[in-house]
Amino acid sequence: MMKTVFTKEEIAQHSSPNDLWIVVDSVVYDLSKFSSIHPGGVSVLFDEEIAGKDATEAFFSLHRQEVLEKPQYARLRIGTVEGGVAKVKRGGRESLSEVPYAEPVWLRKGYHSPYYSDSHRRFQGAVRKFVQEVVFPDAQAREEDGKPPSQSVLDAMAKMNIIAMRLGPGKHLKGRVLMGGVIQPEEFDQFHELIMWQEFARIHARGYNDGLGGGTCIALPPVLNFGSEELKKAVVEDIFGGKKTICLAVTEAFAGSDVAGLKCHAKAMETGWIEGNVLPNTLQNRLLTAMQKWITNGTFADYFTTACRTDEGKIVVLLIPRQEGVLTRLIRTSYSASAGTAFIEFTNVYVPKVNQLGVGRDGLHVILSNFNHERWAIITWSIGVQRVITEECLKYVTLRKVFGKPLSSQPVIRAKLAAMISRFESCQTWLENITYQMKHMDYSQQANELAGPIALLKMFTTGAAQDTARDAVQIFGGRGITRSGMGKFIEHYHRTLLIDAVGGGAEDIMADLGIRQALRKMPKSVRL
Template sequence: MATQSTSQPLKEITRDEVAKHNKQGDLWIVIDAVVYNVSKFAELHPGGEAVFYDEEVAGQDNTETFFGLHRHEVLLRPAYQRLRIGKIQGEEQKIKAPIPGEVSKVPYAEPMWLTPNYYSPYYSDSHRRLRKEMRAYVDNRVVEVAQRCEENGKRPDVDLVQEMGKLGINAMRMGPGKHLHGRKLFADIKGEEFDYFHELVMTQELVRMAARGFGDGLQGGMVIGLPPIMNFGSDDLKKEIIEPCLNGEKFICLAITEAFAGSDVMGIRTTATLTEDGEHYIVNGTKKWITNGMFADYFTTAVKTDMGFAVICIPRKCGGIETKQIKTSYSTTAGTAFITFDNVKVPKRYLVGEDGLGIQIILSNFNHERWVMCCSTIRASRAVCEQMLLWANQRKAFGKPLTSQAVVRQKIASCIAQAEAAQNWLESCTYQMTKMTYKQQSLFLAGQIALLKSWSTRVSHDVADNAVQVFGGRGVTKGGMGKFIEEFHRTYKFDAVLGGTEEVLADLGVRQALRFMPEDAKL
């Protein structure tokens, strides 16, 4: 995260003096009251040297021109900081770099509970403290790693994951539960007070790093692969797996989807056959599109058995497991894999819960997974709305700001309205989760969360489409002004497919509603 320069005060220079330096080899410009000597830089400028010698550029104030082409963070890079030679006499900089931990002042950039002059019944001082410290941590520690890994495709830095483990962040991402009681947690949150709104806050703050592939790579497999162990695993299994995964010493993923069975869980073909002595399962089959599969030490795997369906947590050390990288629309940093199980001999102790109850275990895991995805995609849509407002307010076309065009304002209005509505539905569901047992959530919220996920990814679709139209060519260009728009437009579809497609979840929501239709209600 770029921060405001802390260099020595700049000497004051008059605008008349700046205007004298307007030719090749002696070239100054002004951006936001700061004077830059670009005499040598001009020939290195990626956009070409000639642009600096325009009479409206050389020796002139280029604030409006610069911000019509570049992001503010460019000025904060060391290479450009070294070009600063002074400031305009009697003037101060108007544009400030974001301060880690602080909320944005852009309208609708933050959920309403974080916006000055608005209120919410859901969030306490504990939630607000966590939000502030989590944002500062993400900005200062995670963003740089995220953007680097998103670009080079390498797995998230293990030392970062382990650091998050020591801070209690990994454990907190698993949601409320006894695993947090008595544990030292990030921002001095008490494990006993941690609720789903704390988890919502953490999830939504992590999304702000604008790196969808890295977001899944950063323990996405743990968030969906560890709950079956925590909720249904034997004490022996819990002891072996939970703490090492939370500490970042071991990695786990959820292996359900197959080439023949995506949202159709009942169609899985991977088999697990009990050996004659009853001590091992022999697992054969394949899994596809498995997040974190490339670097997982454990695979929480859905299989078919003689008893029906089961879940087995298969250690990579068992042998007979091959993982191949799948290149998707987002970065390979997520470690998305095609997995082959070839006569893998797994000790029976790795059975999760009971043989024959695999479907119940799998389905019970979906609610939380889908809710987490709702938290993410809704917050990402809001971040794009902020980018649209900023760009439209500073970009000029036909001599006027984009905001002067009613059609642009309409597109932004539609996106903001949908993002606000989605956040409110999400918070309503989250409140219900804080009042319900795990079993009650499965019974009463499965339909609500399914519909919310189906609709929220439709919101992402509209936001992505409108944002590209507002940004134009920059919206489909990696890097530069529209880099976050390009990333969002390229990756938002993951949430529309993972954890159940929009169509399957919409149908689930209606079928759940039909289960509760009163017999005495007629038109």
Template sequence: MAQKTAQTIPSKTHTREEVAKHTAEDDIWCIIDHKVYDVSDFLDAHPGGSYVLQQVAGQDATTAFYNLHRHEVLQKYPDLCIGTIEGEKSEVVDPQPGDLSQVPYGEPVWLTPQFKSPYYNDSHRALQRAVREFVDRDIYPEAQEKEADGTYISQELTDKMAASGNNLLAMRLGPGKHLENRGPLLGNVKPEEFDYFHDLIVAQELSRAKARGFQDGNMAGMMISLSAVRNWANDKDLMEKVTDECLSGKKFMCLAVTEAFAGSDVAGIRTTATKTPDGKHYIISGTKKWITNGIFADYFVTGCKTEKGFSVILVPRDDNVETKRIKTSYSGAAATTFIQFDNVKVPVNHLLGKEDNGFIVIMSNFNHERWAMACGVIRWMRTITEECMKWSNQRLVFGKPLISQPVIRQKLAAMISRTEACQSWLESITYQMNNMSYAQQNKLLGGPIGLLKSYATKCGGEVASEAVNIFGGRGITQTGMGRFVEQFHRTYKFDAILGGAEEVLADLGVRQAVKFMPKAML
């Protein structure tokens, strides 16, 4: 898919009377937003058929066009524009890479000029501008392509994200020492300035690639696994080696915990790690299922049963590791995988944390993963709300815009309310993360983050359902104006399941609250 670029309009001007003369089958002009288009050679290529174009030959087709298309369609075919109407100026906004949306509620409050926020500073704003432009120019085109054909992220894009002065791969892990000595980050943000609001910006802007499978395929596996290596590796040289390999884009990794018999029930894991008689290696055997990025991973942060409990071990890929793709309801670009470990030999220095005490490794790692998933699904809710705002204002039904119907306005009100409520809660928790140590976050925020993710995905389901009804048939069609609505309705459940199901996380939130319940209140 071609990336959006500024449309260079030919300087030549035409009159409406001149346009009206071009109505022959091999000579068709029309007017859209005060610009003149020669579609004579586009008839056979037009996805909607040639007859539709013949119907508007020589006419102003602005209303007809925008009743069926978004402006981005015109941006894909700039060569069709041959000039403008004399004495007239374009009225439709022509968004460019990096631009903020001008649609009400199309951006969070802090990015809306009329409003203020206590959480964000100039550094955050610089990063947001830089990441958005990078997403629009470099990630969005590939994301759409990979989402459609199911192939994995390219090495070229990976290298761009890893490059000095960009460091998007490193930023995926959040604040920390891994950002040191990497030079300035995207937007000239200093590594020591990078906090969880920068992290939130990266997570939400990346989701604007609008490709849910590719979104997970874009190093989500690394984000949720390399953090465990950095926080829990016993061999610091090994930790630095793996960090450098992954953050440079040379190698890839994933988190391999879930099994057919053990999803949220981590205690049910059957993959085993048995020490060799000399005590120098683990022999790992078993299977893992639904593992994001597993197909192309070089390292697997693997949950295993050990002699007296549960342990987490960093397993390098070798000939005894077999990976197979699992077909899911979103794109194969996520590289969702079934893994079989067949007597894989791993040095004992690859143990993360303490042997038989791996639950703390996994559970503490969940907080950032679940928080990042909440960031993504909340941004998707905003994207879909924006799509519905655009559609309901441009779609004509019974001679009036769809937005004139009270029932549509009620649906939009509900979508806006859920999105803004979730964003506010997300920012409140992010502020706490900025003011807590890693240990404090593990103790105090597991429950709130679990409740946030559970609530956000439930709200996402409501937004998805309302959006499909607003778009009608287009809301269940994988091409055209409703394709992102269809995609979100089909894939929001990934956020509701991955990283802990809604019900499990809701229960976690209440159980953690009960732990802090004062006995004097009983």
């Protein structure tokens, strides 16, 4: 029987180029055949503090723990150290972190919150397990190759009804089994949704998350809220089932944040012929010509919720299936192509009247009705990422040695960490207050009272994110601008975070919106 427990003296005998053992966290690794192909070079392995010795500290100062779990390295294990005790926690990513501030207050042992119940705690545990086991591996792979999220992940999300839950509470959840029955549809509230967004933020894959249904979250609500029963029956379940995808096609090169300035033209059609097809005798049918830009999920979407201007100058909203005359192509952005960010051309695309959303309503109202929710989701995600990025930094500063001491011994580093924590904890508290108001307000109250606060919080949160990204890169140094290794999540965050500052309304627009709403509410009777 092969020996699997070794004394320190036995291990020390294996320190030559052709016979090299090391110890990492009480596990013995035979690197004899591996040393010549070590990605970091051969010489580092023959340091007098590594070859034949306990190299735990050296290893974790250069590598992430996940390296040890990779099959090509796991097979190098040959045993354990006699009397050795593993000190590094081997718990999966689905468990709660013990790092200070890595979890929101309501999840920390001994803390309390008025907003969350046992239902929220059960839900959080189920979502984290799902995200880390099902979503995270695919997210990391797709961020690398730029392909859309795998269909298997969409199918798994549909089975748990996550696609439906990402639209928030509502009658669309009635009768569905949520997260395998962990909670009931009538329990699901805005705080369950907040939990879901912040758990998905832990995948460290901004483009992938948008590819996973960013378009659905902003394009399907207008269909649910303003579409005919016939139209909803035709498209909604396929989307919730992960079989079809939808995007919001509103942004134009000429308009941008000025939604009211869009030029997309929908020409009314009377009885006539288009490519051999007779059109019904009604002015409600449309012939669409337009160019849209920066459309999330556009490259692979099956449906396009599109705002258009009529001959009379009015805005209408149409649901357009992918068909002849619809051309999409990828726009390369600073974050992953897995988001499917697209340039879209609609050329003589026929749209029947049943596909108009909000008939008899102002089309601008139909489009703007979901903006508060979109911005709230962006805020929620951004705060979640800032928290996990700070967790990365807290781990790193305790491992990294400079001038013979941990990096955390430097006052300037501690000051950066203090600023990072202060920012995201402040944002989280403001977010939870707004979320509580959302839970207790109907739509008209939310539109009247919360558009300004949400806009201001979005401005503040995405500005804080940029400060946090800069501080994190400074803490990690060269590793913070390297796409692999210890700082890979920092590099990714710094490269991709600006989508949150621009998407759903740029920071300056948000600031102005928040103050304009406040000024409209100023009483005329006040004086200094």
